[in-house]
Amino acid sequence: MAPSNNKSFIRAPTTILLMLYVLSLNLALTTVAQETATTADSYSADPCYNYTVLDNPWRATSNTYSSYCDTSVSWRGWYRLFINGVSAHIPDRCVAYSHCGTDITLWIRGGHPTVEDGVVTRDVCCHWNNYCCYFGSYPIKVKACPGNYYVYELVRPTVCNSAYCADVSSINTSSTAVTAATISTDPHSADPCYNYTVLDNPWRATNRQTNDHRCDTSFTWRGWYRLFLYGLNVKISDACVMKYRCGTDIPLWIRGGHPRIEDGVVTRDVCGHWDNYCCYYGSYPIKVKACPGNYYVYELVSPNVCNSAYCADVSSINTSSTAVIPATLLTDYLSADPCYNYTVLDDSWRAITYTFSYYCDINVIWRGWYRLFINGVSAHIADTCVAQYRCGTAVPLWIRGGHPTVEDGVVTRDVCGNASSNCCYNGSYPIKVKACPGNYYVYELVSPASPCHSAYCADVSSINTSSTAVTAATISTAVTNIISTVTTVRPETSTAGLNITLLEDCKATGKCVENLLGLIENSTVQVLALNDVTTFLDVVLNATEKFLDSSSADPKKLVSDGNRLLKASEKLVSMVVKQTNTSEYVNFTLDTVEGQVFMVGPKVTLDKIPRLDTTDSSVDIDLIGIAKNNNETKSAAVAFMSYNTMENLLKPDFFNTSNDTIKTMMSTVISATLPKTTNTKLTKPVNFTLKHIREFDPSGSLSCVYWNISEWIVDGCSVLKTTSSYTVCSCHHLSTFALIMQTSRRESESDSLMELLNLVCVIVGLVFFSLALLTFALCQWSPGVNNVARINICISLLLAHLLFLLTQRFLSLIQPLQVRTMKEPYSSAQPH
Numbered sequence: 001m002a003p004s005n006n007k008s009f010i011r012a013p014t015t016i017l018l019m020l021y022v023l024s025l026n027l028a029l030t031t032v033a034q035e036t037a038t039t040a041d042s043y044s045a046d047p048c049y050n051y052t053v054l055d056n057p058w059r060a061t062s063n064t065y066s067s068y069c070d071t072s073v074s075w076r077g078w079y080r081l082f083i084n085g086v087s088a089h090i091p092d093r094c095v096a097y098s099h100c101g102t103d104i105t106l107w108i109r110g111g112h113p114t115v116e117d118g119v120v121t122r123d124v125c126c127h128w129n130n131y132c133c134y135f136g137s138y139p140i141k142v143k144a145c146p147g148n149y150y151v152y153e154l155v156r157p158t159v160c161n162s163a164y165c166a167d168v169s170s171i172n173t174s175s176t177a178v179t180a181a182t183i184s185t186d187p188h189s190a191d192p193c194y195n196y197t198v199l200d201n202p203w204r205a206t207n208r209q210t211n212d213h214r215c216d217t218s219f220t221w222r223g224w225y226r227l228f229l230y231g232l233n234v235k236i237s238d239a240c241v242m243k244y245r246c247g248t249d250i251p252l253w254i255r256g257g258h259p260r261i262e263d264g265v266v267t268r269d270v271c272g273h274w275d276n277y278c279c280y281y282g283s284y285p286i287k288v289k290a291c292p293g294n295y296y297v298y299e300l301v302s303p304n305v306c307n308s309a310y311c312a313d314v315s316s317i318n319t320s321s322t323a324v325i326p327a328t329l330l331t332d333y334l335s336a337d338p339c340y341n342y343t344v345l346d347d348s349w350r351a352i353t354y355t356f357s358y359y360c361d362i363n364v365i366w367r368g369w370y371r372l373f374i375n376g377v378s379a380h381i382a383d384t385c386v387a388q389y390r391c392g393t394a395v396p397l398w399i400r401g402g403h404p405t406v407e408d409g410v411v412t413r414d415v416c417g418n419a420s421s422n423c424c425y426n427g428s429y430p431i432k433v434k435a436c437p438g439n440y441y442v443y444e445l446v447s448p449a450s451p452c453h454s455a456y457c458a459d460v461s462s463i464n465t466s467s468t469a470v471t472a473a474t475i476s477t478a479v480t481n482i483i484s485t486v487t488t489v490r491p492e493t494s495t496a497g498l499n500i501t502l503l504e505d506c507k508a509t510g511k512c513v514e515n516l517l518g519l520i521e522n523s524t525v526q527v528l529a530l531n532d533v534t535t536f537l538d539v540v541l542n543a544t545e546k547f548l549d550s551s552s553a554d555p556k557k558l559v560s561d562g563n564r565l566l567k568a569s570e571k572l573v574s575m576v577v578k579q580t581n582t583s584e585y586v587n588f589t590l591d592t593v594e595g596q597v598f599m600v601g602p603k604v605t606l607d608k609i610p611r612l613d614t615t616d617s618s619v620d621i622d623l624i625g626i627a628k629n630n631n632e633t634k635s636a637a638v639a640f641m642s643y644n645t646m647e648n649l650l651k652p653d654f655f656n657t658s659n660d661t662i663k664t665m666m667s668t669v670i671s672a673t674l675p676k677t678t679n680t681k682l683t684k685p686v687n688f689t690l691k692h693i694r695e696f697d698p699s700g701s702l703s704c705v706y707w708n709i710s711e712w713i714v715d716g717c718s719v720l721k722t723t724s725s726y727t728v729c730s731c732h733h734l735s736t737f738a739l740i741m742q743t744s745r746r747e748s749e750s751d752s753l754m755e756l757l758n759l760v761c762v763i764v765g766l767v768f769f770s771l772a773l774l775t776f777a778l779c780q781w782s783p784g785v786n787n788v789a790r791i792n793i794c795i796s797l798l799l800a801h802l803l804f805l806l807t808q809r810f811l812s813l814i815q816p817l818q819v820r821t822m823k824e825p826y827s828s829a830q831p832h
Contacts, residue, residue, distance in 0.1 A: 047078035047119075047153070048145035054154075055082040058101030059166040061091060066101040067582055067605065069161040070154075078143075078151045081166045089150045090142075091167035093301060094125070094132035094284035098603070103582050104128050104162035106137060110267065111287075115144045126162050129579065131282035132269075132304075135159050161582065192224035192265075192299070193291035199300075200228040203247030204312040206237055212247040215306040224289075224297045227312050235296045236288075237313040238412075239446065240271070240278035240429035250274050250308035252283060255430075257412055261290045272308050276449060277427035278414065281305050338369035338410075338444070339436035345445075346373040349392030350458040352382055357392040360452040361445075369434075369442045372458045380441045381433075382459040385416070385423035395419045395426055395454035399433065406435045417454050421522045426454065516540065520568045528575035534588050540568050541592035541645065555654070559710050562649035566671065566707070566736055569641065573597060574675030577637045583609070595641040597675075600627045602634035614642040616668045618689045625683035626674065636677045643669045652740045655705055655712035659742065666692050666702065666727070667739035674734060687720065688729045690739045696724050700741040704729030707736040762805045769798040 058066055060083050081088045092112055095105040108122040122142050126135030141153040154164060203212055204227070227234045238258055241251035254268040268288050272281030287299040300310060349357055351374050372379045383403055386396040395417040404411045413433050417426030432444040448454045516539065573595055576586050580601040587596040594614040600606070600623055609623045619640050627636035652663035667690035674680045688704075704719050704727070705712040717737070721728040727739055773794040776787045 047143055047151045048147075051078040051080045051151045052076075053082060054079040055085065056101070056166075057084055059083070059163065060088075060101075061095050061099055061105075061165050061167055063101045064099055067103050067161045067603075068101045068163045070102075070106070070157050070163045071160045073156070075154045075156055078153050080149060080151050081164075083166050087149050088166040090152060091165050092122075094127055094304075095165050096304065097127045098581055100163055100165035102161050102163035103603075104135060104159060106157060106162055106164045107132075108140065108142065109133065109285075111265065112150055113142060113144050115146060117144065119143045124157070126157070126159060132284050133282075135162070137162070192289055192297045193293075196224040196226045196297045197222075198228060199225045200231070201247075201312075202229060204309065205229055205314045206241050206245055206251070206311050207314050208247055209245055213249055213307045214247045214309050215303075216248075216252070216300075216309045217302050217304075217306050219302065221300045221302055224299050226295060226297050229312050229314065233295050234312045234314065236298060237311045239313075239431075240273055240449070241311045242449065243273045246309055246311035248307050248309035250281060250305060251311045252303060252308050253278075253311055254286065254288065255279065255412070257410070257432075258296055259288060259290050261292060263290065265289045270303070272303070272305060278429060278449075279427075281308065283308065338434055338442045342369040342371045342442045343367075344373060345370045346376065347392075347458075348375055350374070350456065351379075352386050352390050352396070352457050352459060354392045355390055358394055358453040359392045359455045361393075361397070361448050361455045362452050364447065366445045366447055368444065370445050371440060371442050372456075374458050378440050379458040381443060382457040385418055386457050388418050388421075391455055391457035393453045393455040396457045397428055397448060397454055398457055399431070400424065403441055404433060404435050406437060408435065410434045415448070415456075417448070420524050421519050422524055425524065428454070517564050517568050520571060521564075523571075525575060527578050528572070530576055530586060530588065533572050533576055534590060536572050537569055537588075537593060537595075538590050540565060540572070541590070541643070555651075558649050558651065559654070562646065562707075563709065565646070565649065569593065569643075570639065570671060570673050570675070573639045573641065574673070577639070577676045579635065592645050593641055593643050595639065597637060597639045598623060599637040600624060600635060602627075609638075612638070612640045614640070614668075614670075616691045616693060617642045617670050619670075619672055620687045621672070622683045626677065626679070626681070629681060629683065630677065630679045632678065637675055639671075639673050639675050641671045643671070647738070650707055650712070650736075650738075652712070652738075654710070655703070655740050655742075657742065659744075661701075661742035661744060664694060664700075664741045664743070665738060666690070666694055666696070666741045668693060669707075669736060669738045671736045672734045680734070682732065682734070685730045685732050686734065688731065688737055689726055690729060690737075691726045692724075692739075694741075697741065697743055700743040702727055703740050703742065704731065705738055705740050706731065706733075707738075712738065712740060759805070762801050765801045766798065766805070769794055769801065773798060 056068075057063070058068060059081070081090065089112065091107045092110070093107065095107050097103065097105055099105050104126045106124055106126055109125050110122050113120040119141050120143070121139050123139050124137040125133035126137055128134040135158065137157045137159070138155050140155060143151050145151060152164075157163075202208070203214060227236060235258060237251075237253040238256070239253065241253050243249065243251060245251050250272040252270050252272050255271050256268050259266045265287050266289070267285050269285050270283040271279035272283055274280040281304070283303040283305065284301050286301060289297050291297060298310075303309075347359075348354070349359060350372070372381065380403065382396075382398040383401075384398065386398050388394070388396065390396045397415050397417050399413040400416050401413050410432050411434070412430050414430050415428040416424035417428055419425040426449065428448040429446050431446060434442050436442060443456075445456065448456075516536075520536065520540070576597050577599055578584075580599045581603045582601055583604045583606060584599045585597070586599075588594070596612040596614065598609050598612060600609065604624065604627065606624060609621070612619050612621075619638075621638055623636050623638050627634055630636055646669035647665045650669060652665040655663050670688065670690070672686065672688075690704075702719055702722055703714050704717040705714050706717055708715075716733050717729055717731040719727060720730045729737065729739065731737065773791060776790045776794060
């Protein structure tokens with residue numbers, strides 16, 4: 001036993017060592033496996049190595065065919081773009097509409113990131129209606145990958161037809177999926193501050209007014225440019241330029257001001273001045289960079305409209321700038337800050353309460369920054385619409401977009417002039433605004449655009465009487481304390497072109513409907529947002545009750561008020577119509593009206609438009625044929641509305657016929673028009689399906705009628721089909737239509753007389769039969785005569801008359817129940 005025990009004891013260390021070796025080997029293998037798994041996980045999580053290939057040749061920016069829409073795609077995860085197998089990327093500059101195989105081209109705003117930036121978020125813009133960011137889609141995530149390519153976490157766009165574009169102008173044919181990008185060691189070779197093309201055209205000067213009609217769309221733009229005039233350094237204007245300047249018709253300027261050196265490369269919108277509005281045309285955005293040496297470079301692109309050209313601001317001529325010397329920063333803060341270096345503007349007539357005189361700010365020579373006072377008390381330029389003929393002028397000027405905060409620094413605001421019942425009828429040149437410590441504002445004012453008389457307004461409704469910050473000496477060194485006391489002005493919202501204050505007053509009191517209708521009738525607004533249109537429609541059509549209160553006894557007043565409401569509603573709905581390349585559809589539903597608008601353009605692919613349906617009516621119209629007959633635009637639009645309360649004004653009794661009949665309105669009043677369509681001639685009759693809103697009388701006569709200023713008439717309309725629930729009308733023109741039923745008035749009167757006569761006769765019969773029954777039952781004439789037969793006959797006749805009487809009474813109660821039961825299927829029936 002002892003030797004065996006010794007051997008076991010000797011073998012124990014060997015076994016322990018072997019176990020330790022196996023354990024260490026397992027740990028090593030586990031570590032390697034974990035490192036391998038970690039490496040694999042990092043690759044599987046990194047979108048640069050875990051993406052879906054998106055290779056649709058139609059997405060190329062050079063493709064101008066088809067109308068694809070990315071809203072129908074189920075987007076999941078990250079994507080990398082290819083064009084015919086070659087790497088591409090989503091463009092970061094505006095793409096012309098009707099490219100990339102779609103109507104509304106999608107591009108990202110803010111440029112692409114670098115590899116070091118990691119995952120970034122970029123806004124997505126949709127180019128439409130001559131504006132590069134007309135629609136804003138949902139933002140997407142972007143990442144730059146080693147190998148000089150990008151991946152994108154794409155999401156469904158907000159509008160159809162729209163699609164993401166693939167930039168073919170800068171395809172990288174040498175990129176691979178894993179090789180790191182080569183970084184140049186020469187910063188000057190990549191920096192546009194040292195790698196630009198000189199642009200020295202004297203005709204670009206902002207003070208140059210000629211009849212040259214030059215157009216920058218004819219230039220082939222490549223890369224970055226620096227502007228000179230006669231060898232002197234200048235910059236593109238960042239304030240509105242008068243039209244017909246810069247050697248062109250539509251001068252182009254950048255919106256948002258110039259950047260600082262620290263900002264690097266920024267993107268700025270480009271505006272084109274036309275039709276008295278500084279940003280009437282929105283051209284493609286450009287990139288701008290501030291360079292050491294106090295100059296700027298621009299990555300210019302071809303504008304989207306002719307005749308237009310980039311402007312060189314002669315007021316920015318800098319004779320001392322060089323290409324390499326860093327900019328000199330001012331050390332005297334107070335001398336450069338407009339909060340302490342302004343001119344006092346104290347004209348009492350500028351107050352918004354002043355209603356006399358016709359001053360004009362075009363005659364003033366404006367230089368630098370201004371602070372407003374009214375009778376020595378601090379004021380500010382109005383930031384909401386000001387009524388016409390206020391502020392001592394005919395066209396009062398106010399700023400759009402509200403006032404900034406102290407932290408915002410210097411901002412640029414559009415200037416609007418109220419004229420012709422339109423708050424922004426005249427768009428003047430933008431001005432710069434700054435909020436200052438001490439709760440006041442300063443403005444870099446410029447001479448307004450035409451017309452005269454126009455002047456800047458001083459808002460006296462919110463004057464700050466406690467403001468003391470007027471000199472540099474009184475400024476506290478505790479800047480944070482000053483800022484904390486500043487209050488931010490919250491501007492009221494306003495509806496474009498129409499007075500929202502008047503609208504709110506109408507909603508609250510209903511006493512200004514006449515003024516509101518006059519405002520709509522005189523408005524020159526062409527396009528209005530759908531929400532604004534429905535808001536005005538709701539107020540206008542809800543005024544029907546107020547019109548009835550004032551005109552119920554006067555048919556002429558009813559007709560007049562009905563015509564005004566029809567014209568106002570049709571004009572408001574026409575403001576929804578805008579130019580389209582293919583087709584667009586808009587609908588709305590209110591308590592008083594339902595409406596549908598369908599628009600087609602020159603590139604529409606439909607053979608016919610769908611039926612336009614409301615709850616109680618529908619219309620079939622050949623809008624495609626009408627558009628083809630418009631030779632210039634090849635476009636057309638139809639607006640279809642169904643009014644729920646209009647019959648209260650345009651009564652069926654206004655249907656004048658030779659027969660003395662009872663007229664009943666059997667449908668809602670509907671309206672069909674062709675807004676903003678030049679040639680409105682119909683190619684074929686229009687068919688309306690009108691659902692019966694009241695009980696249909698088979699003995700009645702139905703007529704399809706239209707409103708002709710003062711009465712309902714049937715000219716040009718006929719009944720195609722009638723059932724118990726709906727009627728189909730066919731008309732050779734468009735107007736306001738309805739369905740009226742006529743029933744005979746005399747027949748109704750004779751029926752009432754007959755019922756009364758029957759009732760009297762039955763009652764008299766009951767009395768006599770009762771007497772006869774009593775006579776035969778109680779009087780015994782002769783024992784040999786049996787009265788049983790006579791009594792039975794009397795009882796039978798008495799019960800017959802009694803049953804007839806009860807039946808007549810019960811019918812008057814049963815009939816309304818039957819009518820209600822019949823109406824239920826009518827209300828749910830939808831004619832097809």
